[in-house]
Amino acid sequence: MSALEIGIASFPALMVLIFLRVPIGLAMFVVGLVGLVIVTDGTNVAFSRLKNETYTTFSSYSLSIVPMFLLMGHFATLGGMSSALFKAAEGFLGHRKGGVAMASIGACAGFGAICGSSLATAATMGRVALPELRQYGYAGGFSTATLAAGGTLGILIPPSVVLVIYAILTEQNIAKLFLAAFIPGLLAALGYVIAISIYVRLYPDSAGTRPPVPYGERFSALLRVWPVLLVFGLVVGGIYLGWFTPTEGAAVGAAGTGLIAFLNGGLTFSTLIESFYVTARSTAMVFFIVLGAGFYNGFLALTQVPQELSNFVVSQGLSPWMVLSLILVFYLLFGCLMDSLSMILLTIPIFFPVISVLDFGMSAEHVAIWFGILVLIVVEVGLITPPVGMNLFIINAMDRKTPMVETYKAVLFFVGSDLVRVVILVMFPAITLFLLPN
Amino acid sequence: QEVTLKLHQFLPAQANVPKLILDVWADKIEADSDGRIKIDRYPSMQLGGRPPELMDQAVDGVADIVWTVVGYTPGRFPGTEVFELPFMMTNARAASRAYWEMFEKHWKDTDFQDVHILGAWVHGPGMFHTKDPVATPDDLRGMKIRGGSRSINSLLSELGATPVGMPVPAIPEGLSKGVIDGTTIPWEVTPALKVPELVTNHTEFTGNALYVLTFVLAMNKDKYESLPDDLKKVIDDNSGLEFSIFAGGTQEDSDGPARQIAADMGNNIITLDAEQTAVWKDASQPIYEEWVADMDSKGIDGQALIDEAKTLIEQYTD
Amino acid sequence: MHKIMMSLARFMAVLGGIALSALILLTCISIAGRLLNGFFHKDFMQGLLPEFSNWMIEIGVGPVNGDFELVESGVAFAIFAFIPLCQITAGHASVDIFTSTLSARVNRFLRMVTETVFAAVLILIAVKLYDGMASKMRYGETSFLLQFPTWWAYAASLFGAVVSAIVGVYVAAVRIYEFSTGRIVIVDGMEADA
Ligand code: NA
Numbered sequence: 040m041s042a043l044e045i046g047i048a049s050f051p052a053l054m055v056l057i058f059l060r061v062p063i064g065l066a067m068f069v070v071g072l073v074g075l076v077i078v079t080d081g082t083n084v085a086f087s088r089l090k091n092e093t094y095t096t097f098s099s100y101s102l103s104i105v106p107m108f109l110l111m112g113h114f115a116t117l118g119g120m121s122s123a124l125f126k127a128a129e130g131f132l133g134h135r136k137g138g139v140a141m142a143s144i145g146a147c148a149g150f151g152a153i154c155g156s157s158l159a160t161a162a163t164m165g166r167v168a169l170p171e172l173r174q175y176g177y178a179g180g181f182s183t184a185t186l187a188a189g190g191t192l193g194i195l196i197p198p199s200v201v202l203v204i205y206a207i208l209t210e211q212n213i214a215k216l217f218l219a220a221f222i223p224g225l226l227a228a229l230g231y232v233i234a235i236s237i238y239v240r241l242y243p244d245s246a247g248t249r250p251p252v253p254y255g256e257r258f259s260a261l262l263r264v265w266p267v268l269l270v271f272g273l274v275v276g277g278i279y280l281g282w283f284t285p286t287e288g289a290a291v292g293a294a295g296t297g298l299i300a301f302l303n304g305g306l307t308f309s310t311l312i313e314s315f316y317v318t319a320r321s322t323a324m325v326f327f328i329v330l331g332a333g334f335y336n337g338f339l340a341l342t343q344v345p346q347e348l349s350n351f352v353v354s355q356g357l358s359p360w361m362v363l364s365l366i367l368v369f370y371l372l373f374g375c376l377m378d379s380l381s382m383i384l385l386t387i388p389i390f391f392p393v394i395s396v397l398d399f400g401m402s403a404e405h406v407a408i409w410f411g412i413l414v415l416i417v418v419e420v421g422l423i424t425p426p427v428g429m430n431l432f433i434i435n436a437m438d439r440k441t442p443m444v445e446t447y448k449a450v451l452f453f454v455g456s457d458l459v460r461v462v463i464l465v466m467f468p469a470i471t472l473f474l475l476p477n
Numbered sequence: 478q479e480v481t482l483k484l485h486q487f488l489p490a491q492a493n494v495p496k497l498i499l500d501v502w503a504d505k506i507e508a509d510s511d512g513r514i515k516i517d518r519y520p521s522m523q524l525g526g527r528p529p530e531l532m533d534q535a536v537d538g539v540a541d542i543v544w545t546v547v548g549y550t551p552g553r554f555p556g557t558e559v560f561e562l563p564f565m566m567t568n569a570r571a572a573s574r575a576y577w578e579m580f581e582k583h584w585k586d587t588d589f590q591d592v593h594i595l596g597a598w599v600h601g602p603g604m605f606h607t608k609d610p611v612a613t614p615d616d617l618r619g620m621k622i623r624g625g626s627r628s629i630n631s632l633l634s635e636l637g638a639t640p641v642g643m644p645v646p647a648i649p650e651g652l653s654k655g656v657i658d659g660t661t662i663p664w665e666v667t668p669a670l671k672v673p674e675l676v677t678n679h680t681e682f683t684g685n686a687l688y689v690l691t692f693v694l695a696m697n698k699d700k701y702e703s704l705p706d707d708l709k710k711v712i713d714d715n716s717g718l719e720f721s722i723f724a725g726g727t728q729e730d731s732d733g734p735a736r737q738i739a740a741d742m743g744n745n746i747i748t749l750d751a752e753q754t755a756v757w758k759d760a761s762q763p764i765y766e767e768w769v770a771d772m773d774s775k776g777i778d779g780q781a782l783i784d785e786a787k788t789l790i791e792q793y794t795d
Numbered sequence: 796m797h798k799i800m801m802s803l804a805r806f807m808a809v810l811g812g813i814a815l816s817a818l819i820l821l822t823c824i825s826i827a828g829r830l831l832n833g834f835f836h837k838d839f840m841q842g843l844l845p846e847f848s849n850w851m852i853e854i855g856v857g858p859v860n861g862d863f864e865l866v867e868s869g870v871a872f873a874i875f876a877f878i879p880l881c882q883i884t885a886g887h888a889s890v891d892i893f894t895s896t897l898s899a900r901v902n903r904f905l906r907m908v909t910e911t912v913f914a915a916v917l918i919l920i921a922v923k924l925y926d927g928m929a930s931k932m933r934y935g936e937t938s939f940l941l942q943f944p945t946w947w948a949y950a951a952s953l954f955g956a957v958v959s960a961i962v963g964v965y966v967a968a969v970r971i972y973e974f975s976t977g978r979i980v981i982v983d984g985m986e987a988d989a
């Protein structure tokens with residue numbers, strides 16, 4: 040077998056392992072290792088890489104943003120920010136038809152602005168909002184689907200761990216990517232609200248009603264979200280205004296949310312230890328995937344698969360838009376089965392060179408940023424597409440009485456809204472690039 | 478072909494060094510060997526790892542050939558730092574020639590004994606690019622500057638500036654966000670990093686340049702030894718002194734057009750004359766003493782290396 | 796046994812958490828120092844309180860020297876320290892869409908094989924990291940600004956890698972026991988948290 044053939048054969052091997060429930064990071068690591076041993080005819084290259092590569096992968100300054108953002112999200116919950124957000128949104132929207140669900144989306148968007156992770160946003164807001172939705176007579180599947188979809192705002196609205204990884208893989212500016220994600224993230228929230236209003240018109244029984252809250256209470260609830268605004272302003276604002284780099288912003292955010300949580304009593308010795316446990320698990324999971332993907336991608340590069348694929352696509356003479364559409368459809372399909380971070384790490388080194396040689400009538404940097412946002416959206420859709428959608432599992436697990444099938448049905452409305460948004464953003468790149476300088 | 482060599486390095490394929498030096502070199506070898514040698518090029522660390530690992534990748538055979546900055550692994554090749562000392566180099570051709578000769582004499586069978594070195598060179602004059610003008614050492618006080626080498630960082634501290642460590646790709650963001658007030662780099666890389674748009678002042682020196690970095694093109698030793706004699710000869714004929722001077726000179730030649738971009742934008746290019754440069758040289762004397770003491774502690778005669786490098790560079794400077 | 800291993804994994808997670816918190820504080824101090832340093836250099840401060848401003852600068856109010864490389868080596872230690880807890884609580888991301896249709900016994904078998912391979916990989920990682928550390932030591936490499944020996948950072952990470960390997964071997968042993976007896980010792984955690 041030639042190196043190229045071994046590289047191609049590694050795809051099905053990887054898929055088989057992943058579907059046999061081998062942890063994704065381990066699967067990539069092992070396939071990369073075995074592949075390297077075969078291609079280089081010995082263990083020397085693979086083992087020599089291991090001497091430094093685990094350390095240098097984990098000691099990346101840019102990636103150190105990941106554990107900091109994860110800790111920050113946990114501190115934000117301890118500081119009562121998630122419930123404050125929900126109360127404020129519910130005060131203004133709760134009495135409308137489907138209003139509590141809309142308020143959940145609003146609160147998810149707010150929490151997404153201080154949390155870099157979708158699953159953390161889904162889990163956190165699920166704990167806060169799910170009991171209330173059920174209390175006000177919202178149908179089980181509709182409630183879980185709403186929160187699963189809302190959770191994706193954790194990544195779509197900056198800060199965003201997946202965007203950080205994309206920026207590092209493609210050597211793009213993290214701050215610019217965050218800026219570009221902003222309007223599409225708000226569009227996502229808007230799209231979900233529209234999906235909710237359509238859903239409750241089609242199924243009026245799926246949502247109960249709730250009396251309006253007096254205006255005084257609404258505004259006092261709104262005032263209690265100041266820590267969220269402060270942290271978002273400081274972290275994301277500070278990154279743009281030039282006070283600090285993204286990693287430093289994450290450190291400031293973690294320290295700030297920690298301080299707020301401490302001051303209002305949410306952060307104690309035992310909850311701090313608990314935060315360390317939660318952060319440890321998620322961080323180790325993310326970095327093991329990063330390590331496995333780095334190892335696998337190094338092997339793939341050696342087999343020349345990415346170069347050959349890029350040459351092949353270019354030689355087909357397809358229009359750039361056709362290639363882009365094919366890639367996005369690929370992500371949507373695979374997103375039904377895979378998780379977002381692994382997909383990005385696995386495929387960007389292959390697809391990005393293909394996209395970057397195509398002419399979309401934009402600067403290379405704009406194409407890279409626009410493509411990054413599109414990929415971010417389509418892989419995030421994967422979190423809520425049946426059958427494998429991490430957000431669906433997390434939220435559904437919080438409401439044992441609701442069958443998974445109910446969640447699957449209701450979530451299709453939100454998936455539909457996602458698809459419409461992808462089409463709009465593909466057709467009008469200016470929406471994504473609007474906020475960028477020059 | 479008989480032999481395929483993997484050439485690994487950290488810059489994107491379209492950057493100056495890969496495009497104007499490494500590709501030219503690799504194409505020539507492929508042609509001279511009548512296609513019996515094929516050199517696969519892996520830019521941007523595609524084979525995995527981060528830039529400081531490149532040297533180990535050549536030693537261990539993860540890649541067959543690597544291009545790397547010697548200073549990425551501080552402490553490992555102490556002697557070559559002599560070329561990175563402030564105001565040591567004059568121009569890249571002279572300094573690269575001196576560097577290659579001293580490499581063969583002192584370091585080939587010691588520091589670099591685990592690899593087969595194909596070329597050793599320096600880039601064009603390193604200089605300041607700052608938001609506020611810098612003419613005298615005092616002007617640096619309080620500025621946050623990204624220093625290009627270990628000794629430049631010492632010099633910056635010495636002069637009351639704050640050295641900030643950041644990798645080259647982080648410079649544009651650092652400048653635009655005010656994390657740094659300026660940076661030291663040669664002209665050549667300024668357009669790619671958009672430095673002329675981010676700062677308005679550039680400070681050049683006369684005679685000797687502020688600093689340079691040292692590069693090597695290194696090959697895995699066993700891989701080289703495994704080549705048949707006629708292919709070894711193809712590699713040998715394209716490597717060594719001539720190639721090192723070509724590489725250094727090519728990098729320096731890219732400085733001119735880059736400088737023109739800054740000039741066309743109306744930036745303030747400060748060229749300090751020999752007298753003004755002498756003030757800076759005096760101010761950097763403590764760095765020399767510090768370095769000699771550091772080398773002494775490692776059992777290396779630092780002063781002798783300084784004297785030798787100075788003499789050679791002077792001799793080769795026209 | 797399970798209690799000991801769990802305590803060990805939790806202890807490492809707390810150590811990593813403390814390291815991460817320390818880096819967060821260090822970064823904040825460095826930012827504050829940098830902003831203040833710029834402030835004391837501002838013309839109006841130099842005009843208003845020149846002596847105080849220069850004194851503040853002299854005593855070293857500025858960014859922490861080498862903060863960048865401290866974050867790099869510190870976060871590497873933290874991540875290695877985080878792996879044991881992820882390992883023992885089955886925290887790695889995986890896809891169970893297909894395996895959920897298989898029998899419990901087949902699942903136990905697959906998990907046994909997976910965890911055994913995982914343990915082997917963690918041992919390999921620790922052994923090779925040791926080789927890497929030895930080579931950094933031999934070549935005398937140091938960090939860029941602070942110039943501390945690079946092998947110190949490798950050694951700290953190696954500590955986490957060794958504990959990860961120990962916990963990995965334990966989890967593999969548990970899965971072998973579970974497969975052969977059919978008794979479940981470690982219940983699977985949630986699939987993923989990021
Ligand atoms: Na977010």
Ligand code: NA
Pocket residue numbers: 374375376377420421422423424425426427428429
């Ligand atoms: Na999915």
